[in-house]
Amino acid sequence: METYDLITRNAEEVVTDEEVRELADEPDGTRAYVGYEPSGVLHLGHLLTANKLIDLQDAGMEVVVLLADVHAYLNGKGTFEEIRETAEQMKAQFIAYGLDEDNTEFVYGSEFQLDEEYTLDLHELELATTLNRAQRAMAEIQGGETAKVSHVVYPLMQTLDIEYLDLDLAVGGLDQRKVHMLAREELPELGYDVRPALHTPIIADLTSGEGKMSSSEGVTISMEDSTEELEEKVNSAFCPPTRDPEGDLENPVLELFEYHVFPRFDEIVVERPEEYGGDLTYDDYETLAADLESGDLHPADAKGTLATYLDELIAPGREKLREIRA
Ligand code: IYR
Structure with a gap:
């Protein structure tokens, strides 16, 4: 680049x-x-x-x-x-x-x-x-x-x-x-x-897709979250099958892929059983967003994958916090 x-x-x-x-x-x-x-x-x-x-x-x-x-x-x-x-x-x-x-x-x-x-x-x-x-x-x-x-x-x-x-x-x-x-x-x-x-940019609130996500307002993900908490938050996130929902809303799941996951990983793999089409591999955000819009990528699969990659990103910091607090 x-x-x-x-x-x-x-x-x-x-x-x-x-x-x-x-x-x-x-x-x-x-x-x-x-x-x-x-x-x-x-x-x-x-x-x-x-x-x-x-x-x-x-x-x-x-x-x-x-x-x-x-x-x-x-x-x-x-x-x-x-x-x-x-x-x-x-x-x-x-x-x-x-x-x-x-x-x-x-x-x-x-x-x-x-x-x-x-x-x-x-x-x-x-x-x-x-x-x-x-x-x-x-x-x-x-x-x-x-x-x-x-x-x-x-x-x-x-x-x-x-x-x-x-x-x-x-x-x-x-x-x-x-x-x-x-x-x-x-x-x-x-x-x-x-x-x-x-x-x-300021990323939208995870659950509503509106406004600003921060620790004081709305739901955010922090270094303190366990893998389970993180999965729960991502699974209940707002994720319509479009990158441009109506009104002032955003698609926070796509935003997290765009701003947090793709900049840190060369390749994203969505793991799916063969009967649902098998694994999908993405090396850029645009292709993933287009697949979500076309229906080729189901929101539930997108969320599961997002949680996995975010977890990998925060795991070292979570461990560090544990050490500090021990
Ligand atoms: N205003 C920031 C904190 C901050 C940023 C810079 I750049 C400084 O030089 C000093 C403070 C905040 O809102 O967190």
């Missing part, structure tokens, strides 16, 4: 395409990052951006994972001590999942975000940004009436992270888009360069 295609595959958007093409021309030595508010157990939302980081490593980029402990603190996720403990577990799960340990820099936010220079830049950004602008940037991450002062500081710090971690590309789910747009506007105010951003 061409470097540009590998960098951008399965991305919902890149800002801007021209800037990302430039990176793709000479990826060696360029640095890309995702920041995560630490949480003890990874779920599919984390793994979707992790898949992109693996693509970027394969494309020759250096990858930085920001364990955003200060951000989690600002977002009310607990004491620093609690947050750091979950951050260590998170790191172990990412490595078990397949991030290259020797080629991934894990950085705690608190390692640099409390330095004097960073703090002074932060205050300069606070002065340059209206409350309204910062709040709008945060709407997808922490909205509503309960917004605290910390929630408007949060996106300004995320903006500075891009400069202070010396990055060439900011990666995140589509929910990070407004913060990255703010960063593109504000970094030049401080005399820093604008950096491109790449956003992964």
Whole structure:
């Protein structure tokens, strides 16, 4: 696959395409990052951006994972001590999942975000940004009436992270888009360069096919799920025989094949008894989706196969969690 295609595959958007093409021309030595508010157990939302980081490593980029402990603190996720403990577990799960340990820099936010220079830049950004602008940037991450002062500081710090971690590309789910747009506007105010951003899609809820799948809303799959729990969740997933259900709905089973399974496996085998036509082998998502639509692949077989491959992906992280907790 061409470097540009590998960098951008399965991305919902890149800002801007021209800037990302430039990176793709000479990826060696360029640095890309995702920041995560630490949480003890990874779920599919984390793994979707992790898949992109693996693509970027394969494309020759250096990858930085920001364990955003200060951000989690600002977002009310607990004491620093609690947050750091979950951050260590998170790191172990990412490595078990397949991030290259020797080629991934894990950085705690608190390692640099409390330095004097960073703090002074932060205050300069606070002065340059209206409350309204910062709040709008945060709407997808922490909205509503309960917004605290910390929630408007949060996106300004995320903006500075891009400069202070010396990055060439900011990666995140589509929910990070407004913060990255703010960063593109504000970094030049401080005399820093604008950096491109790449956003992964938000996957639909497993059971309904609508909205956003995350640990807080709806059903997701996590590193904690046993094989049986995982099978149960996948078997009760919404899976109409089309990739484009009516209205705003998505087909979450197909989405999981597209964004989680095909990027990590060269070949997918659907095991079927001879009397039902025998095994089916797929090396790309499109063919599998077309077979589901035509009826050549039954939703029940698709689900069984999906559960098997997802289980293989989360098994090492599940084992790691067991060790940590033992
Ligand atoms: N806002 C992210 C966490 C985060 C991301 C980046 I990229 C940072 O530089 C800092 C924090 C979230 O919603 O999880």
